[in-house]
Amino acid sequence: MFVFYGGASRFTASISLASADAVVLGEHSCGLSTGHRYGRFGYSLAGAGNLDVTPDDGSDVETDDLVIGAPYLQTCMLTDPPETCTCGSAEVGAAYWVPGGSYSGMVNASTLGVTFRPSDLYLRALMGWSVDAGDITGTEDELGVGDGRPDLVIGAPWYTIAGAARGGAFVFSGDQVASPPPSSSFTTPMAHLWLGGEDPYDYAGWSVATGGDLNQDGEPDILVGAFGSDRGGFLSGAAYVVLSSHD
Ligand SMILES: [Ca+2]
Ligand SMILES: [Ca+2]
Ligand SMILES: [Ca+2]
Secondary structure: OEEOOOOOOOOOOOOOHHHOOEEEEOOOOOOHHHOOOOOOOOOEEEEOOOOOOOOOOOOOOOOOOEEEEEOOOEHHHHHOOOOOOOOOOOEOEEEEEEOOOOOOEEEEHHHHOEEEEOOOOOOOOOEOOEEEEEOOOOOOOOOOOOOOOOEEEEEOOOOOOOOOOOEEEEEEOHHHHHOOOOOOEEEHHHOOEEEEOOOOOOOEEEEEEEOOOOOOOOOOOEEEEEOOOOOOOOOOOEEEEEOOOOO
């Protein structure tokens, strides 16, 4: 992922990505000689607002942050030395929250921020195929009213529960992610909310979005795309709307 720091006068004409201010990389890939293990970091990305702001103690960190997906990340890339990568080829996938900052040169997402991945490292999930962020929820309000801190939505379209590739989206509470003691890694059972696909091969979570207030209750709502859904006929596809609150 290439980062350019803004400025109205800078973003004109054309800029080569080679002159980006920083390049954010995912976890290592294994070489071609070891069987094409790769993560495809940057397949999805989104601005994540300012998740690590600390509201009550005056020590606010004012940088806006990032969420980035690497849906083809494989188990061996986490567990084996780069030169071997001898494990199976399950594409578990991962997503990374990266705090904002004045980065330069090449930086690594897994050492900068927080990693999200399935708890089962041998199950193909393609987690991180889609990502977005918005203040969907706060931990102190069971009605889902936001707490001012962005939360993360991470799609996993191949995630399998009771049938292949139902897919779905995991919501991780920003409050949970930012709460001390800081954790560098979250797994799917720690998610605040799971929005699971209805049927096998729905591929729910192929796309996700937050931020729109569809029902005008002041809180962002969640959209989950499932292109394999048969709701409207064979492979009609569907887009699910999950409102932050409803009567
Ligand atoms: Ca921040
Ligand atoms: Ca929140
Ligand atoms: Ca709403």
